[in-house]
Amino acid sequence: MYLLGNGRLVTRDEHNTFLENGCVAIEGNLIAEVGETSALRAKYPDAKFMDAKGGVIMPGFINAHNHIYSAFARGLTIRGNNPTNFLEVLDQQWWTIDRHLLLKDSKASADATYLDCIENGVTTVFDHHASYGEIAGSLFALAESARQFGVRTNLCYEISDRDGAEKMRAAVKENVDFIRFAQKDDTDMVKGMMGMHAPFTLSNETLEYCAAEKPEGAGYHIHVAEGIDDLYDSLTKYNKRLMFRLHDMGILGEKTICGHCIYINEAEMDLVKSTDTMVVHNPESNMGNAVGCPPVLKMFEKGILIGLGTDGYTNDMLESYKVANVLHKHNACKPNVAWGEIPAMLFENNRRMAARFYNKPVGVLAPGAYADVIVLDYTPLTPMTAGNVNSHLLFGCNGHNVVTTIINGVVRMENRTLVGIDKEAVLAHCREEAADLWKRINERR
Incomplete structure (x- = not known):
């Protein structure tokens, strides 16, 4: 198990719960629990802790x-x-x-x-x-x-x-x-x-x-x-x-x-x-x-x-x-x-x-849902509450604010660094393939 906490957490469940200092407990590929950071750290003292550093924790x-x-x-x-x-x-x-x-x-x-x-x-x-x-x-x-x-x-x-x-x-x-x-x-x-x-x-x-x-x-x-x-x-x-x-x-x-x-x-x-x-x-x-x-x-x-x-x-x-x-x-x-x-x-x-295609919930932070969780590096300059989270995302964030991405319980990016992925090698190969595709397209026209 590991914990991802110390961030403003938005569950996106039916209650749209907002926690000023929230935490997600992840066991395997599922979310085990959502709560206050201090409470979950006390409950799971042996769990590895990932620090969201005050960012926004939300579903992928x-x-x-x-x-x-x-x-x-x-x-x-x-x-x-x-x-x-x-x-x-x-x-x-x-x-x-x-x-x-x-x-x-x-x-x-x-x-x-x-x-x-x-x-x-x-x-x-x-x-x-x-x-x-x-x-x-x-x-x-x-x-x-x-x-x-x-x-x-x-x-x-x-x-x-x-x-x-x-x-x-x-x-x-x-x-x-x-x-x-x-x-x-x-x-x-x-x-x-x-x-x-x-x-x-x-x-x-x-x-x-x-x-x-x-x-x-x-x-x-x-x-x-x-x-x-x-x-x-x-x-x-x-x-x-x-x-x-x-x-x-x-x-x-x-x-x-x-x-x-x-x-x-x-x-x-x-x-x-x-x-x-x-x-x-x-x-x-x-x-x-x-x-x-x-x-x-x-x-x-x-x-x-x-x-x-x-x-x-x-x-x-x-x-x-x-x-x-x-x-x-x-x-x-x-x-x-x-x-x-x-x-x-x-x-x-x-x-x-x-939900019509997958066996367990995605897009929500709730016990039993798949552990698809992201962290956005965002420090609000105005008060952030359950009632205005969407406005903060709309006017204060874009995709590049995402610093951590967890999918199915596996950390795929942490602190803006991809895990187990050689980005430069991937992009270099893509440039080669794209150049070849472009050449083939224009040669036949």
């Missing part, structure tokens, strides 16, 4: 929607890429990248991403992968990286008709093989879902094939209504709005994650709520792709389980929190909105979503 962040394959897009110039709309962004940038990704690129991208997650205090990642240059084994490559870096992860492969039937079937097989592998894993560190790109690149026949092949108990992870063209496609081809089409195909449900959902109406929201389907908001991506602002506040009002993700833009969940906060104020032209909804998505809904 959960990213509900990420794209590991986007890691090597940073700084990339693709010859001829000058998109003027979302479909051109997809075709000229993201689909161009994923069509060139080999297993070695996927693995290196995962190494870079999981390292960055540890440094930003992200302990659980829901990822949506695409690598049409080499499909078979790609999710296993990501899972191997997650195992090496010790990050809890939920993976899927992006099924699409865009590159033909053969690759569509290969993508389905990769999902099925990985889901079955994950279902046999007893560590509860890796999970699998049936990933799909978006309705406009998926025929009804493909959706039926996916449903027939999906292993029992697995959920779906799909982008929905990210752009207006997705809606137009559904109305034109199927005479249905998107959520009704997906519902009719049996895709919605309590283990289904729908990313974005910008162009859905109230009737669709009611359908999402009635089927207990989950939604993930990705503010920076939506703004960067100029696709619009989703009706997040209305979905929240309707009781839809909506969480927060990054869509590959960043691995800093506090950055995503900041952007979502100002986006919805700006969109509503009301400075008094989004104060409660956005942190609830990040700190409450993301853990509720994770």
Whole structure:
């Protein structure tokens, strides 16, 4: 057993307990107890003590929607890429990248991403992968990286008709093989879902094939209504709005994650709520792709389980929190909105979503929960209380304030030093792989 204490502790449980000098007792991979530092040190005198040095002790962040394959897009110039709309962004940038990704690129991208997650205090990642240059084994490559870096992860492969039937079937097989592998894993560190790109690149026949092949108990992870063209496609081809089409195909449900959902109406929201389907908001991506602002506040009002993700833009969940906060104020032209909804998505809904997949709680400091704990180096210049913790995080912190990251009871970073990870070696290898990928992309254009 060891203790992590001497910090301002936020449990994020149903009581949202705040302790001015709190401590977490960790036994194996679980939290044994949470309490005052002095009390737990007296109770467990033989336990090793880790000093938070007055920082903020809280649960590790959960990213509900990420794209590991986007890691090597940073700084990339693709010859001829000058998109003027979302479909051109997809075709000229993201689909161009994923069509060139080999297993070695996927693995290196995962190494870079999981390292960055540890440094930003992200302990659980829901990822949506695409690598049409080499499909078979790609999710296993990501899972191997997650195992090496010790990050809890939920993976899927992006099924699409865009590159033909053969690759569509290969993508389905990769999902099925990985889901079955994950279902046999007893560590509860890796999970699998049936990933799909978006309705406009998926025929009804493909959706039926996916449903027939999906292993029992697995959920779906799909982008929905990210752009207006997705809606137009559904109305034109199927005479249905998107959520009704997906519902009719049996895709919605309590283990289904729908990313974005910008162009859905109230009737669709009611359908999402009635089927207990989950939604993930990705503010920076939506703004960067100029696709619009989703009706997040209305979905929240309707009781839809909506969480927060990054869509590959960043691995800093506090950055995503900041952007979502100002986006919805700006969109509503009301400075008094989004104060409660956005942190609830990040700190409450993301853990509720994770609870549908993991055997024990994550995203909370409570006895019996997995020991996914972080420390932020933050000294408040104004009083910090249970009632204003979120404001302190919003205006006073970002991911680089994280100095200690513990995942599943294992210390992965302490005092801003990675444990058991040669950061420079990882990044050097990533630079080599990225340069090779960039060369291959531009040689073929």
